[in-house]
Amino acid sequence: MNVNLxxxxxxxxxxxxxxxxxxxxxxxxxxxxxxxxxCHSGVCGACTVLADGKAVSSCSMLAGQVEGADLITIEGLTxxxxxxxxxxxxxxxxxxxxxxxxxxxxxxxxxxxxxxPAPTRxxxxxxxxxxxxxxxGYAGILRSVEAAVKERGSWS
Amino acid sequence: xxxxxxxxxxxxxxxVNVLSERGEDAFVLGGxxxxxxxLRLGVVRPECVVDLGGIEEMRGLQxxxxxxxxxxxxxxxxxxDDGVRAAYPLLAEAASQVANVRVRNVATVGGAxxxxxxxxxTPTALTASRASVRxxxxxxxxxxxxxxxxxxxxxxxxxxxxxxxxxxxxxxPPHTGGAHIKFTVGSPENKPVANASALVTVDPxxxxxxxxxxVMGAAGPVPVVADAAGALLGDEPSPERIKEIAAAAAxxxxxxEDLRGPEWYKRRILRIVVEQALTCALQRART
Numbered sequence: 001m002n003v004n005l006x007x008x009x010x011x012x013x014x015x016x017x018x019x020x021x022x023x024x025x026x027x028x029x030x031x032x033x034x035x036x037x038x039c040h041s042g043v044c045g046a047c048t049v050l051a052d053g054k055a056v057s058s059c060s061m062l063a064g065q066v067e068g069a070d071l072i073t074i075e076g077l078t079x080x081x082x083x084x085x086x087x088x089x090x091x092x093x094x095x096x097x098x099x100x101x102x103x104x105x106x107x108x109x110x111x112x113x114x115x116x117p118a119p120t121r122x123x124x125x126x127x128x129x130x131x132x133x134x135x136x137g138y139a140g141i142l143r144s145v146e147a148a149v150k151e152r153g154s155w156s
Numbered sequence: 157x158x159x160x161x162x163x164x165x166x167x168x169x170x171x172v173n174v175l176s177e178r179g180e181d182a183f184v185l186g187g188x189x190x191x192x193x194x195l196r197l198g199v200v201r202p203e204c205v206v207d208l209g210g211i212e213e214m215r216g217l218q219x220x221x222x223x224x225x226x227x228x229x230x231x232x233x234x235x236x237d238d239g240v241r242a243a244y245p246l247l248a249e250a251a252s253q254v255a256n257v258r259v260r261n262v263a264t265v266g267g268a269x270x271x272x273x274x275x276x277x278t279p280t281a282l283t284a285s286r287a288s289v290r291x292x293x294x295x296x297x298x299x300x301x302x303x304x305x306x307x308x309x310x311x312x313x314x315x316x317x318x319x320x321x322x323x324x325x326x327x328x329p330p331h332t333g334g335a336h337i338k339f340t341v342g343s344p345e346n347k348p349v350a351n352a353s354a355l356v357t358v359d360p361x362x363x364x365x366x367x368x369x370x371v372m373g374a375a376g377p378v379p380v381v382a383d384a385a386g387a388l389l390g391d392e393p394s395p396e397r398i399k400e401i402a403a404a405a406a407x408x409x410x411x412x413e414d415l416r417g418p419e420w421y422k423r424r425i426l427r428i429v430v431e432q433a434l435t436c437a438l439q440r441a442r443t
Contacts, residue, residue, distance in 0.1 A: 001162055018162030018205065021192065041193045042259050043345070054232075054261045060192045061262065062185070064162050065209055108257075130256020130345045 003063050007032070008076025016063050023047045023058040026073060034074035034103045045131030048104035049073050055111040074103035077110060086110055086148045095144030097135035104131050109145045117152055124149075157196050161204035168213060168292045168321055175206055176294045176317030182206050184319060186267030187230065189259045214266065214321055219243065223325040227266025227290075231278060232257070234265055243327060245440075246334025246355055250281030253338045256345045269302070270320040272310045272378075275347040275416075279306070280373030281336050283381060284353035285325045292321040299324065306378035329367070332357040333440025337429040341416060348374045349416040350425045352405075354433035356388065358441045363392045370401075370434065372426055374416070375409035382408050382430070395435070402431035 004013050007030060014029055026032045026049065035058055036046035042060040049058045050072040077084050083091065086106050096102040105128070112119060112127045119127065124145050133141060160183075165171040175182050183202035185191040186209070194200045208214065214228040219239050234240055234251040241248045254260055254268075254277050268278040269289055279302070287302045294317060302323075305312050314320070328334070338344075338351040351374060357367035368388040372380040382405035391397065411422035 017159060019157035019159050019195070021157070021196070040196055042189050042255070045256070045258060048258060055258050056262050057189070057258045060189045060259075062162070062188060062192060062205070062207070064164060064207055065185075065188055067164070067210075111257075127257055129343065130258060 001064060003067055005066050005068065006070045008072060014063070018062065018064060020063040021059055022049070022051075022056075022061040022063055022066055022071075025063045026058060026071075032073050032075050036100055036103060038100070043130075043132070044101075045104040045108060046101055048107045048131065050107055050111055053111065053114060055108050072107070072110075074107060077107065084110075085151055086113070086144075089148040089151065090141070090144040093144040093147050094140040095136065096140070101131060101133040101135075105133065105141055109148060112145070113148065113152060118149060119145075121146065158198065158201055160195075160202055162207065163204055164207045164210045166210050166212070168211060168319070171206060171208055171211060171319060172292055172294050172317055175319065178204055178206075179316055184208060184270070186228065186264040186270070187262040189255075189263040190267065190271055190273070208266075208319065222327050223247075225265050225323040225325065227264060227270075227320045227322050229265050230261060231263045231265060231268065232260040234278075235260060244285065244325060244334075246281050246285060246336055246353060246437075247278075247325065249334070250277045250336035250338075250351075250353060253277050253336065253344070253351075265323060266320040269305070269323060270312060270314060272306055272308075272312045274309050274377060274379075275374045277336065277338055277348060277351055277373060280351050280371050280379050281334075281353040282323060282325065283379040284334065284336075284355045284369050284371040285328070286369070287323050287325045289320055290322040290324065291318050293318040297321065302379075303381060308377045328355065329357050331360050331441055332367070333437040333442070335433045335436035335440065337433045337436070339425050339429050347416070350374045350409075350411065350422050350429055352426065352429040352433040354385075354430070354437035356434065356437040356441050358392075358438070363442065364390055365392070365438075366390075368434075370405055370430055372405065372409050372430065375411050375422070375426055377410070380409050384408060388434075393434075393438070398434050398438075399427075399431055402427045402434060405430045 038046040042057040181203035370382040370385040384404035406426035
């Protein structure tokens with residue numbers, strides 16, 4: 001089947017078998033390996049991408065479901081030069097160790113800040129709690145998002 | 157994933173036609189958060205997947221007297237909609253506790269109802285709210301009270317070729333309060349060990365209860381409507397009385413042992429979530 005969608009600003013028409021997940025489309029067909037695969041069940045958040053601005057688990061959607069959608073992956077968030085301010089906040093605040101959950105965490109933080117430019121600590125925990133990190137113990141991630149919120153004025 | 161044909165109908169009529177033609181070969185996909193996992197695991201092996209996501213007429217939330225929830229409305233829209241939060245806060249409160257934000261963004265209310273999973277929050281709150289399920293099929297539409305919709309775990313009155321097209325919720329009278337309490341182990345995003353929704357109406361002059369409904373989830377094969385709530389009528393219950401009624405409600409439940417705990421433990425948890433839901437609903441009804 002043919003799927004028309006926009007990925008990181010580029011309009012694409014991709015021919016895939018109907019049983020292709022959005023995750024497989026991004027990784028295997030488009031070579032966007034920043035989106036990670038782990039639990040295959042919408043729980044862990046490693047495969048988080050933005051579809052029409054909303055955070056979704058790309059493992060639990062079929063490619064056909066994103067017909068016409070505007071997708072952003074971690075590759076699309078990253079500028080040509082340097083890092084996105086949220087990425088920089090994660091680097092500056094030790095928001096990552098092994099890095100496997102990081103693309104998902106950063107895209108989820110982007111979705112949160114787009115919805116709510118000044119979330120409280122409680123709101124960050126509530127929103128981000130669903131994405132799992134096995135290294136940091138979350139304190140660094142929370143610090144990173146709080147730092148990104150503080151810097152929000154300079155990059156929004 | 158096993159290969160399948162993919163069909164994305166544009167209308168309810170088209171969807172029910174293709175579903176009745178393809179019979180058992182077809183599998184319905186709403187938002188996909190449960191369906192895609194089942195396809196991937198091979199729990200279902202359909203010849204064709206019918207994706208309802210393109211059916212415009214099944215989208216959105218409408219309020220006129222009651223609330224009509226299009227089957228494709230996301231759980232997240234129920235959580236965030238200002239009208240729902242104002243007039244149906246119990247539904248918004250339950251929706252906000254489902255899984256994680258990624259799942260709530262894509263999972264549909266119709267899907268949550270049609271799936272018939274006992275360990276989830278939305279059906280508990282919809283049952284407490286006396287919702288009806290609109291069912292579309294080739295011979296037309298019918299409406300079934302949600303109390304009669306569930307037959308067993310993952311089993312509903314939906315016939316071959318039928319889909320849930322929407323859910324209707326009556327508006328609660330003034331001086332009604334609702335609350336949904338979910339208890340999990342591990343992480344709040346996990347499926348509930350048990351949950352309870354309470355919807356209580358009080359008479360503002362005398363402060364006594366004039367209507368009360370308590371529903372328990374993950375408490376049996378289908379959402380359990382507690383008869384014990386009847387004891388609240390005409391009463392302005394003390395905290396001790398609420399405890400007694402919650403204990404009686406928990407005795408009506410029929411939980412099973414699973415990875416979330418043994419049966420006795422779930423019954424203990426049910427007592428607590430029912431007590432908390434009732435206490436909170438009564439407080440909200442009085443203010």
